[in-house]
Structure formats: C-alpha cells, structure tokens
Amino acid sequence: MFVRIVKMRFQEDKIETFLENFEEVKNHIRNFEGNRLLELYQDKNDPRIFFTYSYWENESDLENYRKSELFGEVWKFTKALFSDKPEAWSVDKLVSLV
Numbered sequence: 001m002f003v004r005i006v007k008m009r010f011q012e013d014k015i016e017t018f019l020e021n022f023e024e025v026k027n028h029i030r031n032f033e034g035n036r037l038l039e040l041y042q043d044k045n046d047p048r049i050f051f052t053y054s055y056w057e058n059e060s061d062l063e064n065y066r067k068s069e070l071f072g073e074v075w076k077f078t079k080a081l082f083s084d085k086p087e088a089w090s091v092d093k094l095v096s097l098v
Contacts, residue, residue: 001036001093002056006086009049014081018050025074029054032070034061048083055093062090 010018022040030038036055043049056062065071079086 002059003091003093004054005089006052008086009084010081011083018081028070032065
C-alpha cells in the first residue's frame with residue numbers, strides 16, 4: 001500500500017469554496033483506478049489547514065492520476081485558493097492496526 005499525504009493551507013475566505021469543490025470531485029478521485037481510500041482532514045488549531053490522505057495500490061497508479069485530466073482540473077482549481085505552498089509526502093504503509 002502506497003500513501004500520499006498532502007498538506008494545504010487555504011485563504012480563509014476560500015475554505016468554503018474548497019470544501020464545495022471537494023464534495024463535487026471526491027468520488028471521481030476515489031474511483032480513479034488504483035485508489036483505495038481518500039480522506040480529508042482539517043487541523044483542529046488552524047482551520048485553514050487541510051490534509052488529504054490517499055491510498056494507492058502502487059506508485060504508478062498515483063502517477064497515472066497525476067497525469068490525468070481529472071487531476072489537472074482539480075489541482076488548477078485548488079491551488080488558486082492556497083495561502084501558502086502545499087507540502088506532500090509519499091510514504092509506504094508499514095503497519096495498520098484496526
């Protein structure tokens with residue numbers, strides 16, 4: 001399992017716009033080939049900060065998504081709302097206790 005974590009900080013007056021757009025695109029992202037999970041988190045101390053966690057079968061699935069028209073549209077829309085440069089991590093899932 002391959003996990004992509006993205007931290008995004010939004011302009012305060014753009015948070016609702018982001019959330020509305022995420023609601024529209026979340027199922028398309030989740031149903032993209034190779035995606036196994038999509039989660040959105042909001043920081044408890046700074047409501048401008050959000051994290052997405054997406055689980056992928058392998059790195060090539062994420063790369064295919066990143067090269068897709070869907071990603072191009074979503075990212076273009078989303079990055080215009082940022083107040084700071086996003087950060088991203090690609091990690092391998094080693095242990096999960098449920």
